[in-house]
Every structure is written in C-alpha cells, then in structure tokens.
Amino acid sequence: MKKVLFLSNMIVQPIGKELGKSFDVSYADLDSFVQTLTGETDSDYLVMLFDSRFFFELFPESDSGERLRFLGDLLKTFREKNRCGIVLGNLFEIFPSVNTTQNIEEYIKLLSLNREMEALKEEISDLEVANLFDLGIRKGSENFMNQNNRFLFQSPFTRQAAKEVAGELARAITRLHGKRKKVLVLDGDNTLWGGIVGEDGVEGVACDENYPGIAYKRFQLFLKKLKESGIVLAMVSKNNRADVEELFEKRRMPLRLDDFVTVRINWLPKSQNIRSIADELNLGLESFLFVDDNPFEIEEVKNAVPQVDGLLFDKENPLGMIEKLSRFPGVAAHVVTQEDRVKSEQYKSEKKRSEVFRETGDLEAFIKQLNIEITWWKNNKKQLSRITQLINKTNQFNLTTRRYTQAEVEEMMEQETVLSFKVEDRFGDMGIVGVMIIKECRIDTFLLSCRVLGRGIEERIIDAALEVCGDELRAEYIPSAKNSQVENLYERLGFAIEETEPNGIKRYRFKQRNARREYIKMKEGDYA
Amino acid sequence: MPDPIEKIVLDVIAEINEELQVDTLKHPDGDTKLFEALDSMAVLDFILGVEESLQREYGRYIQIANEKSMDPESTPFKTVESAVAFIRERVSDG
Numbered sequence: 001m002k003k004v005l006f007l008s009n010m011i012v013q014p015i016g017k018e019l020g021k022s023f024d025v026s027y028a029d030l031d032s033f034v035q036t037l038t039g040e041t042d043s044d045y046l047v048m049l050f051d052s053r054f055f056f057e058l059f060p061e062s063d064s065g066e067r068l069r070f071l072g073d074l075l076k077t078f079r080e081k082n083r084c085g086i087v088l089g090n091l092f093e094i095f096p097s098v099n100t101t102q103n104i105e106e107y108i109k110l111l112s113l114n115r116e117m118e119a120l121k122e123e124i125s126d127l128e129v130a131n132l133f134d135l136g137i138r139k140g141s142e143n144f145m146n147q148n149n150r151f152l153f154q155s156p157f158t159r160q161a162a163k164e165v166a167g168e169l170a171r172a173i174t175r176l177h178g179k180r181k182k183v184l185v186l187d188g189d190n191t192l193w194g195g196i197v198g199e200d201g202v203e204g205v206a207c208d209e210n211y212p213g214i215a216y217k218r219f220q221l222f223l224k225k226l227k228e229s230g231i232v233l234a235m236v237s238k239n240n241r242a243d244v245e246e247l248f249e250k251r252r253m254p255l256r257l258d259d260f261v262t263v264r265i266n267w268l269p270k271s272q273n274i275r276s277i278a279d280e281l282n283l284g285l286e287s288f289l290f291v292d293d294n295p296f297e298i299e300e301v302k303n304a305v306p307q308v309d310g311l312l313f314d315k316e317n318p319l320g321m322i323e324k325l326s327r328f329p330g331v332a333a334h335v336v337t338q339e340d341r342v343k344s345e346q347y348k349s350e351k352k353r354s355e356v357f358r359e360t361g362d363l364e365a366f367i368k369q370l371n372i373e374i375t376w377w378k379n380n381k382k383q384l385s386r387i388t389q390l391i392n393k394t395n396q397f398n399l400t401t402r403r404y405t406q407a408e409v410e411e412m413m414e415q416e417t418v419l420s421f422k423v424e425d426r427f428g429d430m431g432i433v434g435v436m437i438i439k440e441c442r443i444d445t446f447l448l449s450c451r452v453l454g455r456g457i458e459e460r461i462i463d464a465a466l467e468v469c470g471d472e473l474r475a476e477y478i479p480s481a482k483n484s485q486v487e488n489l490y491e492r493l494g495f496a497i498e499e500t501e502p503n504g505i506k507r508y509r510f511k512q513r514n515a516r517r518e519y520i521k522m523k524e525g526d527y528a
Numbered sequence: 529m530p531d532p533i534e535k536i537v538l539d540v541i542a543e544i545n546e547e548l549q550v551d552t553l554k555h556p557d558g559d560t561k562l563f564e565a566l567d568s569m570a571v572l573d574f575i576l577g578v579e580e581s582l583q584r585e586y587g588r589y590i591q592i593a594n595e596k597s598m599d600p601e602s603t604p605f606k607t608v609e610s611a612v613a614f615i616r617e618r619v620s621d622g
Contacts, residue, residue: 011569011572013572014572014573014576017547142589146579146589148591149575149579149593152597153572153575153593153597153598155572158576158579159576159577162576
C-alpha cells in the first residue's frame with residue numbers, strides 16, 4: 001500500500017480513516033507545517049488540508065496571500081528533499097457578512113487564494129490540488145461543514161463530507177500519477193443527443209435550450225472541454241450515416257462532426273468498431289472509455305474487449321452525466337500541456353499523412369516529402385510536465401519502460417542529461433514526442449510517441465545522444481509486455497550487444513553510425 | 529420496537545468497535561462505561577456517527593457535541609445510558 005502523510009491544522013482523522021481503506025495513512029503533528037515541510041518523509045504522498053482560518057483569522061497581522069506564499073516557499077524546500085507527490089486541499093469557507101458586497105469581496109479573496117494554490121502546480125513538481133471548494137459548493141455548506149465540531153474539536157467536516165473529501169483526495173492522487181484515458185468513444189442516440197435520429201428525425205432529437213435537450217447540450221459542451229484537454233472524441237453509432245451527417249449539418253449543436261477524430265456509423269458490433277478505431281489511431285484499448293445508454297452495448301463491448309472501460313449513460317438523469325464522467329478514473333487531467341490542447345488536430349494530420357503514404361506507395365519517397373524537422377533540447381525544465389507525461393504513458397516505443405515522477409525528472413535534469421525532441425513536418429507540429437535520459441553515458445530511457453514511428457526519426461535522434469557522449473555511449477533494452485517492436489532497435493542503430501540476460505535484458509555499446517536519413521533536419525532548440 | 533435513539537447509539541458503538549475491538553464494547557448495555565473505553569479520536573467518531581444517524585432519522589441536524597464532551601468528569605457520554613439520555617434530551621429540545 002502507498003503511504004500517505006497528512007499535514008493539517010485540523011483533526012483530519014475522520015478523512016484519513018476513509019482514505020485508509022486504500023492507503024497506509026499517518027499523521028504529522030497538528031499544525032506542524034514548518035517542522036514537517038523542512039524535514040524528510042518516506043511517504044509516497046503528502047496531503048495538506050487547511051482550515052481556512054489559517055489564512056483569514058489566525059494571523060490577522062499578515063496578509064492571507066503572504067501566508068500562502070510562505071507555505072509555497074516551505075513546499076519548495078520540502079520538494080528539494082522529498083520526491084513524494086503533494087496534494088493540497090483548496091479552501092472552503094462560509095463568511096458571515098453584513099451585506100452582499102462584503103460577502104462577495106470575502107469570496108473573491110478566498111478564490112484568489114485558491115487560484116494561487118493552483119498556480120503552485122507550475123512551480124512545484126508533482127503537486128496536485130484537491131478541489132474541496134467545488135465539493136463544498138456541490139454538497140452544500142451545511143452538509144459539508146459543521147461549525148460546532150469545527151470549533152469544539154478542530155474537526156470541521158461532517159462524517160459524510162469526510163468520505164467525500166477522502167474520495168476527492170484519492171482522485172487527486174489518481175490525477176497526479178494515474179493513467180489518463182486517451183479516447184472517449186461515444187454513442188449517438190440518447191447519449192450525444194436525446195432521442196433516436198432515425199425515428200425522431202433530425203428536428204425531433206433533443207439538444208437545445210429546453211429540458212431534456214439542455215442536458216445533452218451541456219454534456220456536449222463538457223465533451224468539448226475534454227477534447228481541448230487532450231482526450232480525443234470518437235463516435236460509434238448504429239444509425240444510417242446520412243441521418244447523422246444531416247443532424248450535424250442542420251442542428252446547431254456544440255459539437256460538430258469534425259470534433260470527432262474518427263466516426264463509425266454502421267450496424268456492426270460496437271466492439272468491432274472500437275477495435276478498428278484503436279488500429280486507426282495506433283492506441284492501446286486500455287486507453288479507451290466507451291459511453292453508451294444501452295446496457296446491452298456496454299456488456300457487448302465489455303465481453304469482447306475487456307480492456308475498454310464502459311460507462312452507462314443514464315438517460316433518466318442526463319444532467320448527472322457530466323459529474324459521472326468527470327469523476328470517472330482517468331478522465332480528469334493533472335495538467336494540460338500544449339500537446340494535449342491540439343491532440344485531435346494531431347491525429348487528423350496523422351490521417352492525412354497515412355492517405356499521402358497510401359497514394360505515394362513508396363516509404364522513402366513519402367518520408368522525403370514530409371519535410372521532417374526535429375528540434376531537441378537538453379534539460380529544458382519548461383517541458384517538465386510533457387516529458388513526465390510521456391515517460392509515464394509511453395509503452396510501445398519505450399526501450400526500458402522506466403517510469404519517473406516529475407520531481408525525479410527534475411532532479412535528473414540537474415544531475416544527468418534529459419533530452420527532449422519535437423517533431424514537425426509539412427502537415428503540422430507534433431509537439432514534444434520523444435525523450436531520452438542519459439546517465440553516465442548510458443541511455444537509461446529512450447521513448448518515442450507511437451505517432452511518429454516508421455519515419456526514421458529514431459535514427460536521427462540517436463545523433464543527439466552521440467553528440468553528448470560520443471562513442472562511449474551505452475544502452476539497454478528491457479523487455480515488457482508491450483515493447484517487442486523495439487527489441488532489435490539498438491542493433492539497427494549501430495550498437496553491438498555486450499550482454500544478454502536470461503530474462504531478455506540486452507546491454508549494448510555503441511559501435512558505428514549506420515546510414516540514416518540526412519534529409520531529416522535536426523537542430524538544437526531555443527531555451528528562451 | 530426498539531427505541532430509535534438507543535438503536536442509533538448501539539449501532540454507532542458497534543461500528544466504531546469494529547476497528548477498536550474493545551472487549552467491554554462488544555455487548556454493551558446501559559451500564560457499559562463508554563467514555564473510558566474510547567480514545568479521543570473514537571469519541572469524535574462516536575459524535576460524528578451519532579450526529580449523522582440523527583440527521584438521517586429526524587431529517588435535521590441535531591448537535592450533540594458541547595464543551596463537556598471531552599471532559600472525563602462532566603461528559604454526557606460516561607455510560608451508554610447517560611449518552612442515550614443526553615441525546616434524547618437534545619432531540620426533544622429540537
């Protein structure tokens with residue numbers, strides 16, 4: 001069990017008791033912020049929860065923003081000595097105010113603090129914020145906080161709230177270190193819109209300003225937000241294609257047909273369509289989440305492709321679906337990188353590349369006309385989030401499958417060499433798609449996003465490593481369930497095997513540069 | 529028909545004793561010494577548990593904690609019987 005250390009100015013044992021069902025929980029002394037944050041811990045997660053009095057009442061001489069900055073500085077000190085994940089609970093409060101203006105001012109102050117807490121994610125690696133403010137609003141302050149117990153026992157949360165807070169803390173931990181879904185496969189009828197387009201007609205289905213249409217409209221707006229955060233949308237619908245196309249054409253809905261990276265509108269089993277989408281996008285089925293209102297379809301997919309998670313769309317309560325979906329494991333994001341924002345466009349560019357390849361027929365001619373340009377950086381901390389994201393999600397083109405937290409990557413940037421690679425071509429910018437970590441001239445980690453495979457990029461990337469280490473360069477391959485495609489990569493790149501272990505691990509030393517595609521341009525990036 | 533308040537108290541004791549495993553709380557009756565069998569966290573658990581059950585039963589929040597809750601001399605939770613009597617009073621006070 002992973003270890004969680006609570007640090008708070010409240011009695012948080014009722015919350016810890018709930019979280020203790022999945023974690024090994026311990027508690028730092030009450031209010032021991034300075035002592036704990038300047039020390040070391042062997043816990044996997046530090047969870048910090050505050051009674052907002054810490055900011056608003058207990059230190060009237062100091063500004064609340066200053067208190068938070070003081071805490072931020074302590075957390076930076078803590079981060080230098082500790083690698084554990086950090087979860088901060090943001091603030092919730094009910095303000096006694098003499099009028100609305102004063103009340104709103106108090107909330108603005110509270111929300112500014114919550115925003116500053118959120119900004120700490122940019123400054124301190126592996127830090128996530130648990131949104132207790134949102135939870136308190138949803139549950140209602142009277143169900144959430146008990147003022148008597150707050151002042152009598154320093155235990156402000158009701159018992160029900162303690163369970164909810166523990167749930168949100170667990171979700172924050174998942175956002176920090178769990179695997180995020182990549183593809184959301186959506187049914188059409190009674191999921192993206194209310195009703196059945198083939199029966200109710202294009203004008204008869206519900207997705208508008210009135211109930212129940214508003215529920216579907218809001219659901220689509222939320223899907224759009226998910227798309228902008230890096231989860232790509234796909235549609236699998238048992239319908240006549242012309243009906244669905246006409247619907248998207250004639251009705252003004254938040255989502256347009258081209259918001260979906262790919263669609264399957266046919267009468268085939270949905271599991272078969274999902275498999276074909278996975279093949280098309282070159283993504284593992286475990287990164288798929290399937291949403292459908294029909295329990296039969298959920299079951300069919302579950303039986304045929306058990307790696308795919310299913311979520312039943314509750315058509316009796318369509319407005320509740322946003323919360324259900326947003327809380328589904330792997331849906332919310334810890335941070336959203338630039339690559340995430342343009343993910344759908346990247347998959348679409350990839351589709352165009354495949355079409356050009358089919359037309360060209362000849363791989364060499366195809367790669368040549370892509371005008372590929374690789375940009376690389378050494379120890380670029382501005383790319384920490386994306387580099388960590390790639391390290392923790394890349395399975396196929398990953399020579400060692402070593403996973404590192406953001407704090408560990410940051411430490412390696414100070415002591416070792418962490419190279420990052422961006423690839424662009426005439427169809428677009430694919431963003432940071434490759435990472436190589438070199439420790440004492442040994443390639444500890446080498447990975448590439450599967451979107452750029454088969455274009456000779458790996459052959460050029462090795463040049464950057466050679467620039468760092470020269471002929472002293474060594475490497476290794478550690479087999480995993482998913483990386484057999486790179487089993488012989490180093491041989492191809494001009495390395496010679498020094499040792500092969502019985503478990504399949506191979507160790508190499510660089511021997512000679514093999515021929516590579518010099519027309520793939522390569523340059524060191526700008527650090528400004 | 530068991531007394532609802534007594535039932536709530538006994539159910540909450542049984543629930544927190546699943547973890548505590550205090551012998552004297554395994555088959556509690558009116559004379560069972562409650563407060564001395566619980567540590568301070570367990571007293572807090574007991575209070576939160578009873579308050580939650582009362583809210584469910586009576587549809588409103590009924591506060592049972594006060595400044596005496598944690599005082600060994602004057603706590604109303606010395607025995608199961610005194611706890612039930614105190615809670616009953618709080619319920620009828622509205």
